[in-house]
Amino acid sequence: MKAKLENNTVVGHNIKFEAKFLKHHFGITLRNVYDTMITEQIIQGGTQPYVGLKELVFKYCGIMLDKSEQRSFKMGAQLTESQQKYAIQDILYLPEIMRKQKAKIKLIDLQNTVDIEMKVIPAVAWLELSGINVDLKKLDEIKIKVLEQKNKAGKFLIQELTREQIEITPDTTQEKASEKPKTLTIIPNLNSPKSLLETLKAKGYDKLEGTGKQELGKYKGDELITNLILYRQAEKLLSGFIAGFYETQVKKDGKIEIKSPKYPHPITKRVHGEFNQYGALSGIFTSSKPNLQQQPSRYREWRQIYTAAPGNKIVACDLSQIELRIIGQHAKEPKYIQAYKANLDLHKETATQMFNVPLESVTKQQREIAKTINFGLNYGMGAQALKESLKINADIEVTLEEAQKLKQTFQRLYPHVTKYLNKAGEEEFQKGEIRTLAGRICKTRNPNKKEEDYKIKNKGKNLPVQGLCADILKIAMGNLFLILESREIKLINSVHDELVFECKVEKADEVPAIVKTEMEKAGNLFLKDLPCIAEVTIADYWNKE
DNA sequence: TGGGAACTAGAG
C-alpha cells in the first residue's frame, strides 16, 4: 500500500490534508498528486480562495451532493451506512472532475501552471508538518521589553491627552441654565482611532485627517506623536505576535476562564503555521494561524525567537531583488539588464543618473529616494504618495512639485520600464486578466464589483511581477522537496522570495549550496536576459540579512 | 450579540 501510494499519482480534493495525515500517521510520503481544488483555483485565475467539492461535483457532473454527514463522524465509532455512502461519494466523482478539468487546462493553455502547483503540494505538507522551533525564553525577554515600551508611552499619552470638557446637557431649560456647568473628564481610548483623532484635534493637531502612520508624519518629531508611534508598535507586537504564545483569561458567564496558549504545539513544541498556496490573486502564498509571512523584521530582535533546535542550523535563502529583475526582464530595459549583469547596485545606479552625479558621490539620501521610487512607481504610485512615502521610509521632505519631477525623471530614465508597465496595465484593463511568463492567469478578484480604472491598471502592473515571483519560488520548493525531504531536512518557512530550512549541523555545509542552486535555476528559467541571484545565510536563528 | 466595515499595522 505504501509503495502504491508513493509511486503513483494520488488524486484528491484538497489533498494537502491527506498528504499530511498519511505522513504523520503512517510515514507515507506522497510525491505525485493531482488536486481538484487547486486546479479549479488555477482555472479561475485565483479569484476564489477556496472551492468546495460539492461545487465541483455540480459544475462538472451536474449532481447535487448531500454534505450533511460531513460532521457526523465520531472517533473510534463504527461507520453507519449513510456515513459509508458519504465517504464513497467524496471520491466517486473525482476521476470525472479531473478528466474534464484536464480538457479545460489544455484548452486554455494552463498545463505549466498546473505542473508547478501540483509539484508544490507535497512541499507545502512538508512545510506545515515541519513547524518552526521557538525560543520561549527569548520571547519572555522581548515581551517584558515591549510591555515596558507600551506602558511608558501609554502613560505619557494619557497624561498629555486627558482633557476636561464642559458637559453639554441636551435639556437647557431656564432653571438648569442657572446651575453651575459640570465638567467632564475625557480619557481617550488609545486603541480607538476615532477617539484618538477627536482628542488630537482638540489638542491642536488640526492638520490630521486620520491617525495612521502616514497622517502622523505631518507632525514627525513631535514628542507626543513619537510616543503614539511607540505605543502603536508595542500594541501591535503584543496583540498580533506575542499574545498567541501566552494563556489568556476570558470572562464567561461572570467566571474567568483560562485559555491555553495557541502556540507552540503542545506535543511538537514547534509553531505549525498554515500555508495556502493559492491564497492570493497573483499566486503567491498566504499564511495564517499564525501568519508566518508577516513576522516583524524591522523590529530587529523579533525573529531571534525562531531558533534552530539543539544540534541544528537554520539555512535561509532569498531571491535577491527578484521583483526588479522580473520587471527588467519583462521590459527588456537595457539599463536594468546591464546593472544586474555587472552585479551593480541598481538603486545607486538609478540615483547617479537621476541626480546627475558621479557614482562615488551618491549620498545615502539619494539612494533612498531612488529605492523608494524603484519600488513604488513600478506599481503606479503617484506624486502625493511618493511624497509621503519618502517622508516615512527615508525621512526625506519634498514638495509635491518635486515629487512630480522625480517621477518624471525616473520615467524618462527608464522608458522601457514605463512603456512595459503601461502596456501591462492596459492589458489587464482590456481583457480582465494577464499572464505571468510561466503562463499563470491573474484575474481581478471581483469581476462583478466595479473597480476604478486606475486600480485595475495598477493590478496589471503588479500581478505579473508578483505572480512570476510566486512561480519561481514554487518551482524551487517543489524541486527542493524531492532533494531534501528524505534527508531529514525541514522546510520551516516560505516568505514570497525566501525559503528557510533547518538541518543538522553536519549538513550545514552541503544544504546551502543545494538550496542556492535550485532557487537560481528556477529563476533563470524565466530571466533570460539578466541573472537570478539567490543569497544564502547560515545561522542559529532566523535572521534576515 | 454577532457580523461586517473601517482603520491600523506587520510582511514582501
Add this chain to the structure above:
DNA sequence: CGCGCTCTAGTTCCCA
C-alpha cells in the same frame, strides 16, 4: 487630474 500592489490579523464601531 491623479489615485502604489498583494496579503493576515487585531481592535473598535455600527447596525440588524
